[in-house]
Amino acid sequence: MTQILSINPANGREMERFESWDETRIEQALDETSRAATGWAGESFAARASRLRAVAGILRARAPELARLITEEMGKPVTESDAEIEKCAQVCEYYAEHGEAFLADEPIQSDADRSFVTFPPLGTVLAIMPWNFPFWQVFRCAVPALMAGNTLLLKHA
Numbered sequence: 001m002t003q004i005l006s007i008n009p010a011n012g013r014e015m016e017r018f019e020s021w022d023e024t025r026i027e028q029a030l031d032e033t034s035r036a037a038t039g040w041a042g043e044s045f046a047a048r049a050s051r052l053r054a055v056a057g058i059l060r061a062r063a064p065e066l067a068r069l070i071t072e073e074m075g076k077p078v079t080e081s082d083a084e085i086e087k088c089a090q091v092c093e094y095y096a097e098h099g100e101a102f103l104a105d106e107p108i109q110s111d112a113d114r115s116f117v118t119f120p121p122l123g124t125v126l127a128i129m130p131w132n133f134p135f136w137q138v139f140r141c142a143v144p145a146l147m148a149g150n151t152l153l154l155k156h157a
Contacts, residue, residue: 001019001022003017004017005018006018008073009075015073033152033153037150037151040151041121045099049096049147052147053096056096057089059086059088060086070135084133084135087136099148102144103147105118105119125150125152129141130156
């Protein structure tokens with residue numbers, strides 16, 4: 001099976017090796033996220049918001065460690081890496097605060113007594129995200145999807 005290497009650009013050292021996924025492993029991941037989607041979609045907006053706020057807290061608590069990882073893997077200055085982690089925490093808080101309003105039913109005019117557009121969870125979202133902002137690119141996609149009651153399967157480009 002093919003391996004993917006993570007190499008520190010500053011010193012050329014190998015940091016980690018990852019096995020690439022074959023078709024069987026991809027199908028397994030899709031099945032797992034599909035099963036999880038049923039339960040997650042049933043969570044209330046308040047419960048989802050609470051989890052997003054908790055993630056924001058974890059990001060901030062682990063910011064030095066996570067920023068160092070970005071710096072080691074991307075070669076970015078640590079100040080930029082710190083800012084990326086903080087931005088991810090902020091997007092979690094933003095959608096925790098506003099997500100329910102964004103997804104509220106919207107009344108529309110029709111011949112029926114009552115008509116509206118609703119925004120139910122869709123299931124699993126496949127996200128193929130660029131690698132240049134390894135946390136931010138994921139969080140900007142994942143957080144609104146999760147707040148909407150979807151699950152997410154991620155592949156960095």
